[in-house]
Amino acid sequence: MPIDISARFAFHLDQPTDLLLQFEAAAIPEQKILSSETRLAEAMHVARVPAQDSIGERIWVRALGDYSVEYSARVAVERLAPELGSLAMVDPHELPGEAVGYLFDSRYCQADRMQSFVADRFGKLEGGAKVAAMRDWIAENFHYVPGASTPNTTALDSFVERRGICRDYAHVLVTFARASTIPARYVACYAPGVEPQDFHAVAEVFLNDPTAPGGGAWYLVDATGMADPAKTAKIGIGRDAADVSFLTSFGLSRFDSSEVQVTETK
Incomplete structure (x- = not known):
């Protein structure tokens, strides 16, 4: 539609x-x-x-x-949106060049600072199931508060404050995924159902592509729960909001x- x-x-x-x-x-x-x-x-x-x-x-x-x-x-x-929990992780040594750059820390996403927490909280899970658990944890533990963050707010700041807007939710999810050696990037987008309606932001993770044996693909994940990947129009992508x-x-x-x-x- x-x-x-x-x-x-x-x-x-x-x-x-x-x-x-x-x-x-x-x-x-x-x-x-x-x-x-x-x-x-x-x-x-x-x-x-x-x-x-x-x-x-x-x-x-x-x-x-x-x-x-x-x-x-x-x-x-016309985006395919398979069940996230069914998707396997792509081993780091099998990642294509396009995904490798999204493993590293960036201005707003300090993944190295979050490795211990991510390992303790999500370490028993793998691949898409781990990303889904991260998404759900953020949704359950964060409060969506317009005006709660500034252009200088990082994922670590948001993790401490446990509040923010879509930009902050996306940054934290990107950071969690990278801390698990899952490539993740920030996506600016438009989506119906976003409240208050505005430019929206979600994360995108690189996982196994079940339609292409041995291959991988990017999948949208919204920790705010407001955007349906099958109804979301991408504007652009980057390491974080700065891009x-x-x-x-x-x-x-x-x-x-x-x-x-x-x-x-x-």
Whole structure:
């Protein structure tokens, strides 16, 4: 079933400033862009570049003054979503190059600091069953509190506070998985059912692909429980939120407003 996406946001720049935007649903095999429209305010410069791992595109903008972005799309999600607990782990020495980089620590995900806890709490489980247990533990022990975290909040901070928003839930799950030598990455996305509705974030883990003997695949996992992988449209992926923010300003900026709506099409 397709989903309809509508997003708009606005900000102000006191001087000419370079910005990197990533807000469009990615055109990738697991989701088909049926229609889309992007409206950017007038700028001094606009250019498109491939995003992380060529999943989606980023848009370079150089602008001054008030700036606004409007985006709408209809996306047909065609992603297979097998039962997570049935998926085996891919041994580290068998990982493809695309997955290896997502084993390492990153700015917000300090997996080496979480290895002891993960081993004690989830050490008797393996593969997808372990990831599912991690997801459920986060859902049961964290409180979803808008405004509880800042752009500087790390997975370790969130683990201590036991509260946050989707960004924080995703960071903790990514960190737990990496601490178990399971490649994991951060996914910015759109999904119906997210409350409050906004740009959403989930984790994605690399596990065995039962349709390709000896192979592996990426699987979406949402510790908030709000996003259904079969109805989630990816915007982009990264090591953590720093790689795939919908707005990265390389200079001073004032964020003014944001509105996102995602609904299922009947």
